[in-house]
Amino acid sequence: MDNINGKGKIVTKNGEIYEGDWVDNKANGFGIYKSKEVKYEGKWKNDRQEGIGTETWADGTNYNGEFKEGQKTGQGKFRYSDGSKYSGNFLNNQLHGKGKYCWADGREYFGDWKFNRIDGEGVFKWPDGRKYIGHYKNDKKNGYGIFEWPDGKKYKGNWENGKQNGEGEYYNPKEKIWIKGVWKKGQKENKTKN
DSSP states (O other): OOOOEEEEEEOOOOOOOOOEEEEEEEEEEEEEEEEEEEEEEEEEEETTTEEEEEEETTTOEEEEEETTTTTEEEEEEEEEETTTTEEEEETEEEEEEEEEEEOOSSEEEEEETOOOOHHHHHHHOOTOOOOEEEEEETTTTEEEEEOOTTTSSSEEEETTEEEEEEEEEEEETTTEEEEEOOOOOOOOEEEEEE
16 A cells, blocks of 8 residues: 555544545644544644644533643643633643643632642632632642631641641731641641730
8 A cells, every 4th residue: 555645534434534634644744633522633743643733522622732642741721611721731631730720610720730630839719819829739738828818817837638737827807916826637726826
């Protein structure tokens, strides 16, 4: 069989379609792939997505960004069917590195991600005005962080497994004082006024 080179189109038995550039019987260059579930339009190398492309699913979910060896890797933007969106780094089809995620309900997180989990330093904001600035591990507040409430209350100190844990300080806006103490699993164990 002769090598396919240049422009071409192939349709498989199950209805998948690739139309675009070919080099030595493989998708290479620009091309469009369509199936019942997904459409990809962009760059290819050796039958894999490589470079800049756009992937769109039947439910409206959409990714626009970089691919490497058929996987989302590098900078990209992901829009989910529920209205949530992510803009930032990807590694092997996962949120990984710096990025901003905006949930459909108005919550926002900007910071570090590791394998689809909030992990490292970042800022989380809630639509009611609450805000957390600090460290995360496996999607939970962990390490040093500052939590602010819309009424002016603040906590700064250590966190573990999503709760205040260890030494910290709590700001009471009514009395305009900081209260130092030790917290365990989100509960203050003792306090001393400054």
